[in-house]
Amino acid sequence: MAEQDFSLNLDDLRPRPAEKKRFSEYFMPRRHSFIIFHPDRCTGCGACEMICSTRNTEKVAPVSASVKVVRDEKEGKNFSILCQHCRKPLCLPACPTRAIEKGDDGIVRIDKLFCTECGLCTMACPAAAPIKDPGSQEIHKCDLCEGDPLCVKQCPENALTFTRGKAVRWIKGLRWTSQLMSFLLLVMVFIGTFCYFRTGNVNFACPTGTLQNIASSGTIVLVGVSSALALLILTVLAGRLFCGWVCPFGFVLDVVDKITPKKIGWPSFLKSRMTKYGVLAGAVGGSYALGFQVFCTVCPIGTLCRAYGVQSFFRSAELAIVPALASLEIGERRSWCRYFCPVGAVLGLTALLRMIKIVIGAKRCKKFSCIQCAEVCPVGIIDADKLREGLSPKIPMTECIMCMRCIDRCPYDAAKIRFRWQKATPGEVRI
Amino acid sequence: MNLLGPFYNMKIGVVDLSASSAKVIPLDQEQVSSYLGGAAMNGAILAGYETDTLVFGTGPLTGSFAPASSLMIASFVSPMFKRLCHVPLMLRTGPDMKFSGVDYLAVKGTAPEQSVLHVNHGKVRILPAGNLAHLSVPEAIIELKKVSSPFQSVILTGPAAERGSPYASLSISTNGSLDKTGLAFLMAAKNLKGIMLGGTDGLSFNTDNPDQGKELEKIISTDKNFKRKGFYSVLKNLEGGKDAAKSLKADRKKDMACYHCPSPCMTHVRYSWRDPRNKETPNSEEGLLLLDHTGCIALAKKVGKNILPILRACLHCGLDPVAIAEMLPQGQTLPDYLNAVDKIVSDNPPCTTGLSQRQCLFGGGIPSIVTGDLMEKRVALAMLLGICPIFLLRFPQITDAALLSFISTREEDLKHLQESLSSAIASLLSAQFS
Numbered sequence: 001m002a003e004q005d006f007s008l009n010l011d012d013l014r015p016r017p018a019e020k021k022r023f024s025e026y027f028m029p030r031r032h033s034f035i036i037f038h039p040d041r042c043t044g045c046g047a048c049e050m051i052c053s054t055r056n057t058e059k060v061a062p063v064s065a066s067v068k069v070v071r072d073e074k075e076g077k078n079f080s081i082l083c084q085h086c087r088k089p090l091c092l093p094a095c096p097t098r099a100i101e102k103g104d105d106g107i108v109r110i111d112k113l114f115c116t117e118c119g120l121c122t123m124a125c126p127a128a129a130p131i132k133d134p135g136s137q138e139i140h141k142c143d144l145c146e147g148d149p150l151c152v153k154q155c156p157e158n159a160l161t162f163t164r165g166k167a168v169r170w171i172k173g174l175r176w177t178s179q180l181m182s183f184l185l186l187v188m189v190f191i192g193t194f195c196y197f198r199t200g201n202v203n204f205a206c207p208t209g210t211l212q213n214i215a216s217s218g219t220i221v222l223v224g225v226s227s228a229l230a231l232l233i234l235t236v237l238a239g240r241l242f243c244g245w246v247c248p249f250g251f252v253l254d255v256v257d258k259i260t261p262k263k264i265g266w267p268s269f270l271k272s273r274m275t276k277y278g279v280l281a282g283a284v285g286g287s288y289a290l291g292f293q294v295f296c297t298v299c300p301i302g303t304l305c306r307a308y309g310v311q312s313f314f315r316s317a318e319l320a321i322v323p324a325l326a327s328l329e330i331g332e333r334r335s336w337c338r339y340f341c342p343v344g345a346v347l348g349l350t351a352l353l354r355m356i357k358i359v360i361g362a363k364r365c366k367k368f369s370c371i372q373c374a375e376v377c378p379v380g381i382i383d384a385d386k387l388r389e390g391l392s393p394k395i396p397m398t399e400c401i402m403c404m405r406c407i408d409r410c411p412y413d414a415a416k417i418r419f420r421w422q423k424a425t426p427g428e429v430r431i
Numbered sequence: 432m433n434l435l436g437p438f439y440n441m442k443i444g445v446v447d448l449s450a451s452s453a454k455v456i457p458l459d460q461e462q463v464s465s466y467l468g469g470a471a472m473n474g475a476i477l478a479g480y481e482t483d484t485l486v487f488g489t490g491p492l493t494g495s496f497a498p499a500s501s502l503m504i505a506s507f508v509s510p511m512f513k514r515l516c517h518v519p520l521m522l523r524t525g526p527d528m529k530f531s532g533v534d535y536l537a538v539k540g541t542a543p544e545q546s547v548l549h550v551n552h553g554k555v556r557i558l559p560a561g562n563l564a565h566l567s568v569p570e571a572i573i574e575l576k577k578v579s580s581p582f583q584s585v586i587l588t589g590p591a592a593e594r595g596s597p598y599a600s601l602s603i604s605t606n607g608s609l610d611k612t613g614l615a616f617l618m619a620a621k622n623l624k625g626i627m628l629g630g631t632d633g634l635s636f637n638t639d640n641p642d643q644g645k646e647l648e649k650i651i652s653t654d655k656n657f658k659r660k661g662f663y664s665v666l667k668n669l670e671g672g673k674d675a676a677k678s679l680k681a682d683r684k685k686d687m688a689c690y691h692c693p694s695p696c697m698t699h700v701r702y703s704w705r706d707p708r709n710k711e712t713p714n715s716e717e718g719l720l721l722l723d724h725t726g727c728i729a730l731a732k733k734v735g736k737n738i739l740p741i742l743r744a745c746l747h748c749g750l751d752p753v754a755i756a757e758m759l760p761q762g763q764t765l766p767d768y769l770n771a772v773d774k775i776v777s778d779n780p781p782c783t784t785g786l787s788q789r790q791c792l793f794g795g796g797i798p799s800i801v802t803g804d805l806m807e808k809r810v811a812l813a814m815l816l817g818i819c820p821i822f823l824l825r826f827p828q829i830t831d832a833a834l835l836s837f838i839s840t841r842e843e844d845l846k847h848l849q850e851s852l853s854s855a856i857a858s859l860l861s862a863q864f865s
Contacts, residue, residue: 030737043688046523050496053633060494061530061633063583073605076685076699076718134581134631135552154641156648156693206448278639 014098014114032087032106032411033164035142035149037080042159044071044078048151050125055150056140057133064133066142067151067160080160083108083142087372091141094124100141109143126388163411171408175244179251186248186305194248194305196227203227207350208280208343209296212287235350239357243337243344244403249300252322253336256329257378266331273338273399277349280342295342300325310361333378337401348398357420358400358407361392365414373406373415382406434839434848435463437635443476444533444555446548448621449540453555458534464851467491470517470793470814471855472535477515480539482508483688485617487520487528487626490817494526494690495636496582496644497837498651498829499822501690504814509612509791510620511597516612517859518794520586520605521689521722525817527584527630542622545593549580551629554647556580559625565590567747568602575627583630589749591776591834592619595789598754600745606720609796611753637837647833648693651826661686662698662721665821669724669798675731677737677750679721688719689819696821697722702739707766719743723797727751730815737765744772753795792860793820800824811856 036246052065068081085108092100092108099114100121110121110130117137121130130141137379142149152162186194197204203223210228214220231242243250283295296302303318328335360373360382374384374393379401383393406415439458446453456704466472469490477486486506493500505524509516528536532553547560556579563571568589575585585604592599592615599615601608618624651657659665663679666672681700688695698721705714719742721727730745730752731738741759745752750772758780759771793810797820801809806824813820816834835848 006456040685041691043686045688045690045692047644047691047693054641057633059633059635060496060526061631062526063530063631064633065436073720076683076687076701076720135633150641154645 010098016098026380028129032085032413033144033147033162034085035082035144035152036161036163036412037082038075038159038161039080042069042078042080044069045156047154048080048160051150051154052142055145057136061135062136063088063142064138066129066131066140066222068131081127081129081131082160083125084127085142085144085371090126091121092313094120096120106148107146108141108146110139110141112138115139126390133287134178154276159422161166169408173406175403178245179247179254182246183248183251194304206299206343207231207304207346208283209293209302211280211284211346212293212295214250215284215288216291216293218288231347232350235347237355239348239351239354239397239400239402240344241402242347243341243401247291247301248304249325250334250401252300252304252326253329253334255379256326257333260330263332264330265405266335271332271339275339276341276345279340280345299343300336301343303323332380334401338379338399344401351398351400352395353418356417357397358395358402358404358415359392359418360387360395360406360410360415365392365410365412370411372409372411376405376409378403433460433464434844435491437637438495439463439468439489439528440532440553440634442533442553443535443537444550445557446536446538446557447540448538448542448546448557448623451542451557453557453616455533455553455555457550467815467848467851467853468534469493469502469817470506470811471859472503473504473517474515474859476535476537477506477508480537483617483621484537484539485614485621485623486853487538489525489529489534489718489746490815492834492837493817494529494634495837496641497816497818497834498647499645499689499692499694499819500526500817501692501819502813502817504613504817505610506603507614507617510617511613512791514791516614516791516794516862518601518602518608518610518614519797519820520601520608520610521819521821522584522606523630523690524584524586524603526690527540527582527628529634530583530630530632531628532632536626536860538621538623539663541620545622545624547575547624548626549582549629550626551580551582551631553632563624564593568749569605569747570605572605575625581629581631582627584628585625587625588619588623589747591750591839592616594776595619596750596776596779598751599749600751602746602749603660605746606724607726607749607752609723609725611725611751611795612791614794615749633744637839640699643837644691644693647829649848650833651694651828654826654828656825660695662696662724662727663800665696665711665800665825666724666727668800669728671728671732672724675728675738678731678734678736679727679738681739682716692819692822694822694825696825700739704740706763706769708769719746721797723752725796726756729753729756732756733759733761734763734768737768740765741768741772744769748772748776750776788861797821797824801827808856809858811839811859813854814851815859 046062046069048067049062049065050060052067053061057064070079085106089108097114097116099111102108117139119132122132130139132139149162150158195206195209205227207228210224286294298321300322303321325336327389371384371387374382379399381396381399385391441458442455443458444455462475466475473486475486488504493502501521502519505518505520531550533550545564547558549556549558563574566585569585570679587602587603597613597616601610601615655680663676666676683701683703684694685699687697687699701716701718703714703716706712733756734741745755758775797810801824809823810820813823831852835845
């Protein structure tokens with residue numbers, strides 16, 4: 001009989017808690033507590049280090065503090081080294097004894113009982129926030145004084161502020177309301193109005209449909225062109241706001257995304273954002289060759305909007321295109337919008353003339369320790385690697401659907417909307 | 432009961448540079464009880480050694496939760512004024528000295544070769560520093576950082592002091608200091624380039640009520656001076672300060688504070704300039720920490736808007752701006768002024784800084800925020816307890832009792848401490864230790 005192995009490994013002793021999203025978190029985000037450092041206010045007096053060290057060591061010893069003020073004498077700038085209690089802390093997997101844990105309250109703590117003072121967490125943390133005491137060799141790391149940070153209270157210049165994160169994300173609420181209302185209006189009430197709508201002297205037409213119409217008929221009708229301008233002007237003024245806030249198929253995709261949060265990903269050869277311009281060219285070329293608006297027959301937006309009421313909605317066979325394209329959502333969020341949508345392509349080209357832009361990386365941005373903006377971006381245009389390097393990523397506005405999730409999610413208010421001609425502002429926080 | 436026990440390491444480092452020996456001995460408790468600390472204690476220690484001895488010391492509140500507890504005091508017999516002087520050294524030098532495990536440091540003799548002292552973990556080491564000879568202050572600090580002994584603070588003499596310039600001034604890191612009475616000259620004469628303070632230990636103090644400092648801060652927060660922060664605000668209230676402030680135009684200003692100071696009186700300025708003597712050099716952005724009010728006023732009177740590049744030149748060479756202002760001619764161009772500063776460093780022309788015997792008691796660099804006896808008493812109080820004198824001058828509502836309550840809140844203890852403080856202030860001002 002084979003000998004049984006009764007030895008225990010680390011997984012038996014200290015199993016990693018499962019990363020599970022609570023049901024309530026789909027509606028109310030989990031509060032992310034942390035301390036914001038304002039370098040412009042800090043005078044470098046070290047009051048934070050003093051008080052923190054008394055909590056850590058019961059004596060005043062600034063080098064034993066969990067917060068460190070780094071003074072750049074030449075530049076005249078002060079920086080703080082302070083744990084940001086990252087959502088996905090790098091120190092946590094780096095710890096060989098699993099002494100670091102992230103509690104339900106979001107606070108990352110070191111369990112002194114298991115800490116061997118190896119210092120691997122210090123090396124893993126991009127901000128070097130776990131600080132090794134040069135005297136006792138202990139590792140000190142901010143635990144937010146269990147929710148009531150002393151350093152924040154002691155700072156005479158209010159250079160440290162404690163936040164529990166955003167409780168309500170009002171942009172999220174507004175966007176969902178707008179998407180739902182648009183869906184109901186375009187699909188259920190004003191049926192078929194997205195493709196072409198006319199009341200009195202006011203005309204509205206889908207710009208992609210208009211392009212195909214011109215190609216298929218071989219004539220340019222001024223009324224048709226001008227009616228397509230409404231959406232294009234909106235795009236010039238506010239970027240691809242239509243895609244993020246109005247598009248009924250975008251709403252369907254966002255709902256499907258909520259149902260299928262886990263993504264399988266697409267092979268890299270499929271992931272070309274230029275494909276949608278190819279689809280657009282194909283749609284226009286096909287319309288020219290065949291003499292009818294080729295893409296409009298399978299357009300998911302148009303199909304939804306032409307479903308003629310609740311009854312027909314379920315009967316119409318052409319609606320099969322909607323679940324078929326929505327199933328792309330299992331690969332990546334808004335896969336259709338990213339790679340294939342010709343309407344998005346037209347709006348993307350128009351967005352070259354946009355008046356606004358989104359900037360990420362104002363002075364407050366903690367970049368590497370947060371990266372929430374990159375995680376929530378549905379079209380994946382925020383470069384997480386750039387953030388990890390401590391640099392401000394450039395947002396390609398031709399791809400941005402202006403959903404403003406990045407602005408809504410950023411706990412540091414570092415993502416902003418700016419006019420195109422405004423200086424990019426983002427003062428780099430170099431550590 | 433030793434009230435001051437938690438406020439000191441109760442250690443004094445004694446360095447004999449001639450014998451290349453350094454030892455740490457216990458501090459005399461009785462002496463501490465009677466003099467409290469700071470300048471008075473420095474004087475008492477100095478009395479036990481040769482006249483060329485240098486004593487660096489801290490006050491009981493240095494490094495504690497008392498506001499602006501940043502002070503280290505250097506005491507010595509000034510080679511220029513032939514009398515006892517106490518120079519305040521701010522920023523983080525005082526706390527870092529204490530956190531290095533030593534409260535006082537007596538340096539006697541002359542080293543056979545240029546040396547630096549490294550203080551940490553309650554030990555003092557003498558390290559050779561021949562490689563720092565003739566380097567400017569920033570260059571010397573870069574070299575020091577390459578040494579395996581880490582440090583939190585450093586005080587350093589510049590090339591001017593090495594050349595025997597009597598108007599050399601000590602530099603705390605690259606920022607200069609309020610030394611105008613020959614401390615740097617004396618250090619250079621001892622072949623002592625600087626002192627590195629490790630600051631990696633700590634001290635317990637009375638940490639029962641860490642909010643005590645915050646409570647005191649609330650009292651002064653109603654004062655109009657509290658909101659007028661930064662170098663420029665203090666400067667404008669001094670005689671000739673408004674004109675100096677106008678001359679000190681910079682591209683960017685940021686107020687900076689010493690250790691645990693709630694109302695900063697220093698400002699870091701950034702300005703762009705190009706050395707006009709060398710047309711090939713490109714424009715560069717320079718940064719300076721302004722902390723010497725009297726130096727800036729004196730220099731601004733002479734050189735006007737050229738002050739920042741000249742101040743930078745002074746700080747790089749470790750020169751006292753007040754003395755340099757005395758020697759520079761008026762109405763010259765910037766290249767002439769810069770050449771003149773270089774010539775002063777190499778030629779050492781004779782000069783008087785115009786300091787009176789009274790002024791030089793406390794280093795001659797403390798700005799006259801208040802006048803008369805009050806000024807002397809407040810500065811003496813600061814120099815005894817280890818609090819920044821500029822802070823105490825700016826906020827006269829901070830009483831002796833409020834500061835002593837950081838040591839003990841018991842009434843009888845306070846009474847005893849008050850008596851000791853009064854006698855120490857009196858003896859300090861009468862300079863009976865000289």
